[in-house]
Amino acid sequence: MRCMTESEMYEVDRKSAEDYLLPTTVLMENAGRALADGLKSKLSKEMRICVVTGPGNNGGDGYVLARTLLNEGYAVEVLETVTEAEMSTDEQLYRQIYLKYQGTLTKVDDVDVAAYLVDKDIIVDALFGIGLTGRVRAPFDQWIETINQSGKCVISLDVPSGVSSVAADDLLAIRANHTFIIEAPKPSLFIEATRPFYGEVTVVSIGLPKKELLQSSLTVWQQEDVKQTLQKREPFSHKGNYVHLLVIGGSAFMPGSVKLTSTGAYRTGAGLVTVMTSEEALPMLANGLNEVMYQPLEPEALTDEALAKYDVIACGMGLSETAAGRALLSRVLETKKPLVIDASGLNLLSEDLSRLERRQALTVLTPHPKEMARLSGLSVAAIKRQPFRVVADFAKAHQVYLVLKGAMTLSASPSGEININTTGNSGLSKGGSGDLLTGMVASRVLSDDTPLAGISNAVFLHGLAADLAVSDRHSSYDLTATEVSDYLGRSFQAVLRKNIQASINIK
Numbered sequence: 001m002r003c004m005t006e007s008e009m010y011e012v013d014r015k016s017a018e019d020y021l022l023p024t025t026v027l028m029e030n031a032g033r034a035l036a037d038g039l040k041s042k043l044s045k046e047m048r049i050c051v052v053t054g055p056g057n058n059g060g061d062g063y064v065l066a067r068t069l070l071n072e073g074y075a076v077e078v079l080e081t082v083t084e085a086e087m088s089t090d091e092q093l094y095r096q097i098y099l100k101y102q103g104t105l106t107k108v109d110d111v112d113v114a115a116y117l118v119d120k121d122i123i124v125d126a127l128f129g130i131g132l133t134g135r136v137r138a139p140f141d142q143w144i145e146t147i148n149q150s151g152k153c154v155i156s157l158d159v160p161s162g163v164s165s166v167a168a169d170d171l172l173a174i175r176a177n178h179t180f181i182i183e184a185p186k187p188s189l190f191i192e193a194t195r196p197f198y199g200e201v202t203v204v205s206i207g208l209p210k211k212e213l214l215q216s217s218l219t220v221w222q223q224e225d226v227k228q229t230l231q232k233r234e235p236f237s238h239k240g241n242y243v244h245l246l247v248i249g250g251s252a253f254m255p256g257s258v259k260l261t262s263t264g265a266y267r268t269g270a271g272l273v274t275v276m277t278s279e280e281a282l283p284m285l286a287n288g289l290n291e292v293m294y295q296p297l298e299p300e301a302l303t304d305e306a307l308a309k310y311d312v313i314a315c316g317m318g319l320s321e322t323a324a325g326r327a328l329l330s331r332v333l334e335t336k337k338p339l340v341i342d343a344s345g346l347n348l349l350s351e352d353l354s355r356l357e358r359r360q361a362l363t364v365l366t367p368h369p370k371e372m373a374r375l376s377g378l379s380v381a382a383i384k385r386q387p388f389r390v391v392a393d394f395a396k397a398h399q400v401y402l403v404l405k406g407a408m409t410l411s412a413s414p415s416g417e418i419n420i421n422t423t424g425n426s427g428l429s430k431g432g433s434g435d436l437l438t439g440m441v442a443s444r445v446l447s448d449d450t451p452l453a454g455i456s457n458a459v460f461l462h463g464l465a466a467d468l469a470v471s472d473r474h475s476s477y478d479l480t481a482t483e484v485s486d487y488l489g490r491s492f493q494a495v496l497r498k499n500i501q502a503s504i505n506i507k
């Protein structure tokens, strides 16, 4: 499923009107009806429904929805917040049609809005859609506050009014119980500050040309995408047909990190895993990791000749941030091997990013927001406010694949394409989760249809394993990364055998 920015959506609208000759009024009729159809699952004929309309086409959708429900015998009325002259042209038309169907209209200026809402069961928010810019201005702000304070069930059309393309610091928006989204979710659905305003979500189609929707560079990565892009394992294959991963990291006080990375790699399909780690860490690792081979941690051993047998390197987990660690990362960056960098490796890399420009092979960076802050020089707050832009800009500027980890992990390609992940839960907010993921990413990045697909598959399966663990015998409190790795088998089974996600799975 695609995710679309507001400007991309307007571009599809323009094309469907100009190139496909679809009148904008037809789209609004389709939108209002599709939204009404979606909403009906929440309604009964006994409920009193109030549609609050604003000045733009979102309000127009509201009039179509109100008329559709009225015509089917629902108790619906409209509360309008602007005069007819202040409405968009299409909205004016659908207001008139609503009146022809003998719909009831109330103007905000004629009532005490809080008192008017008291006997309503459902409030439909058709105040603003994707056309809102900046913070909601007066006098609309007071009605948003009144609706939020009403305690009623609030359903938003397309987006919760007030959630604009750029998340403002002092955001004022409708807190919806449920949002019916038109055609494709907008980035604000996946941003920490704006996600809570949406409530539950349902995506409805209004007949926009699919070909145009597919032009978006943002994709919500789902089960069908994993199924389609995951490399098949052939019956006559041998370990040499799958990646040989070299894991570099671990230290006396952090031996478990590379253990998790190696397990993640094997459990995600790698053919061979070799760990290069400090001698102090070795005894702790060898005990319990039967499938792994070992090498001492020495930069001089990283010659192109010695590395020829490896397909990909994962570096940085549990690596000590000392002169030795620094020298090691520098050497690894100079190699011509595909490389995944995580944890301490990212901190050491932040000291001099120009080394990325000199790389001659694929590079994947897997930062959490704090590591991203070090890499980009931006604050964590700035990254969280606009993660899509930050991720795309950085990936393009440094020509890397970038995985910004979080509740909605974003994976970006060097061309700025972004895949959004919706699996996973707060049980992953623990030490070790990232180490496990790095091994999984390294195992898939060269194996699936494209590097971005491989990375996104790893992120999806990692989150799904945590979801399955929590729905089985764990909770997000007790879950550990080792247990997540134990559920990777179930995660693959679920993806390969069942349809686990009919629509987007958003916490």
Ligand SMILES: NC(=O)C1=CN([C@@H]2O[C@H](COP(=O)(O)OP(=O)(O)OC[C@H]3O[C@@H](n4cnc5c(N)ncnc54)[C@H](OP(=O)(O)O)[C@@H]3O)[C@@H](O)[C@H]2O)[C@H](O)CC1
Pocket: 009, 013, 027, 028, 031, 055, 056, 057, 058, 059, 060, 061, 088, 127, 128, 129, 130, 131, 132, 133, 134, 135, 136, 137, 138, 140, 157, 158, 159, 182, 183, 208
């Ligand atoms: N393809 C589709 O997705 C379709 C979606 N539809 C629906 O249309 C809306 C988008 O409609 P649009 O008219 O472009 O925008 P809005 O309804 O969100 O509102 C625009 C009005 O809001 C005013 N505005 C803007 N910012 C503010 C603010 N901060 N405070 C107060 N008022 C604001 C703006 O006035 P300006 O003077 O600023 O221009 C406009 O009056 C989409 O979300 C869907 O619901 C179509 O129905 C079908 C196709």
Ligand SMILES: [K+]
Pocket: 058, 125, 126, 127, 128, 129, 156, 157, 158, 159, 160, 161
């Ligand atoms: K809305």
